[in-house]
Amino acid sequence: MLMRRRATRALLVAGAAGALAVGIAACGGDDEGSSSSGGGGGGGDKEVTIGLITKTESNPFFVKMKEGAQAAAKKNNVKLLTASGKSDTDNASQVTAIENMTTQGAKVILDVPADSKAIVPAIKKARDAGVIVIALDTPTEPQDAADALFATDNLKAGELIGKYAKAKAEKMGIEPKIAMLDLAPGISVGQLRHDGFLKGFGIKEGDPQIIGAAPTLGDTAKGQAAMETLLQKDPDINIIYSINEPSGFGGATALKAAGKDPKDFILVSVDGGCDAIKRGIKPGVIDATSQQYPLKMASLGVEKGAAAARGGEKPSGYLDTGVELITADPVDGVESKDAAYGEENCWG
Numbered sequence: 001m002l003m004r005r006r007a008t009r010a011l012l013v014a015g016a017a018g019a020l021a022v023g024i025a026a027c028g029g030d031d032e033g034s035s036s037s038g039g040g041g042g043g044g045d046k047e048v049t050i051g052l053i054t055k056t057e058s059n060p061f062f063v064k065m066k067e068g069a070q071a072a073a074k075k076n077n078v079k080l081l082t083a084s085g086k087s088d089t090d091n092a093s094q095v096t097a098i099e100n101m102t103t104q105g106a107k108v109i110l111d112v113p114a115d116s117k118a119i120v121p122a123i124k125k126a127r128d129a130g131v132i133v134i135a136l137d138t139p140t141e142p143q144d145a146a147d148a149l150f151a152t153d154n155l156k157a158g159e160l161i162g163k164y165a166k167a168k169a170e171k172m173g174i175e176p177k178i179a180m181l182d183l184a185p186g187i188s189v190g191q192l193r194h195d196g197f198l199k200g201f202g203i204k205e206g207d208p209q210i211i212g213a214a215p216t217l218g219d220t221a222k223g224q225a226a227m228e229t230l231l232q233k234d235p236d237i238n239i240i241y242s243i244n245e246p247s248g249f250g251g252a253t254a255l256k257a258a259g260k261d262p263k264d265f266i267l268v269s270v271d272g273g274c275d276a277i278k279r280g281i282k283p284g285v286i287d288a289t290s291q292q293y294p295l296k297m298a299s300l301g302v303e304k305g306a307a308a309a310r311g312g313e314k315p316s317g318y319l320d321t322g323v324e325l326i327t328a329d330p331v332d333g334v335e336s337k338d339a340a341y342g343e344e345n346c347w348g
Contacts, residue, residue, distance in 0.1 A: 162200020223250025
């Protein structure tokens, strides 16, 4: 079933409400639980408290984001509070985290929205209390519900892999049969990548070349299950869009179990993680990925947030943190970087 913005978000919130997974800890030194005491860009300025809320702690993307925030906190004399949910759609945990961080005196909160629309009331409450809120990676709906957005251009990320898949399909001389391993309803980043892929491929929603789409929550096991379901619908699927590399690897596992050779299908994704370059791009399991830079998102968030909390310029609007197409098998007419570049720059 295709994921659309108008899908019911209330179900996601209700499911998340019973499974809060918020762990708030002061960090900023070498170990979580320690508070940074200065150095670097912070100079002699008074310590500032900043919160970072990610979707999960297990996804390497958010691990790298947290590393960037911790390093920037150490340099800028920031006490960093961190929290995450149990899944990419766990909005309830994020609401609790925002409330707790506001109570604990956070002047700035960096949030990767689990539900772009459902999180807005909690963000408004924090901003009304004087907290600066910067969305990372995923825009809120509406985007100006947060003070600023530091993120990849996710529409462009999807468009890049869509263009690549189209060009490679023409090079291989195959008739496209497309499976879309989506994220979930209510998450704007998933919709933007989905729409970008269609745009890059040159088709619209409902095109007969699309065999089907299924939610994966960005998870490997769910990606495998989704791919298995779509293969039952049409065993000749030969182009696979995946919302991220964990879901892409899950899809690849299902394809392998079905006796499919990676040389006979095209699998594209988004994120550009170090492990994905090593296990996906280099051996050809993933044909191309749009690499984004989460460490940069978080480190800039801490740096600019700390400056604003000390009376400097308040972050506003959208800051594009960049995206590059990475592949070991380039195609004519589509600009890309090789695997070596991907390894050198993965998630920096």
